[in-house]
Amino acid sequence: MGLKGKLIASIEVKCGGHLIHDIFHTNAHHVPTISRAFNRFEIHEGEIIKIGSIISWNYNDGGQNKFTKQIIEDIDPHKKSIRWKIIGGDVLEMYNSFTIAVACEPQWVTWTIEYEKKTEDTSEPLIELGIILDLNKDIEGHLVKN
Helix, strand or coil, rough: CCCEEEEEEECCCCCCCCHHHHHHHHHHHHHHHHCCCCEEEEEEEEECCCCCCCEEEEEEEEEEEEEEEEEEEECCCCCCCCEEEEEEEHHHCCEEEEEEEECCCEEEEEEEEEEECCCCCCCCCCHHHHHHHHHHHHHHHHHHHC
């Protein structure tokens, strides 16, 4: 049927992947001041950033305000990785499940999106991947500048 899929994108970074991991692991609340697309971060349950914490983001997708609510499923400080599962928001209108993971190496950041479409006609989440890669570029630019 082809309803499940996975998108993986690796991007080279000048600032060091560990710094990008640190932003998401301990300073996610700064993302709205760094990013052009993400404009709000909120913790609903738990704390920055612990497994089981429930967080949300407001972001701009082509001029439309969007919302995503996520639970932190996994954090590996040694591998510099974090995995978020979407539990609410706009993305779940088109997908039954949606998980985002980031793994940071010294010069590379790899983003993985795993998803299950609601219908065969649903497109792959290339727009969502683009938003994430733009976010990565915004964070890198901020870290290199500072």
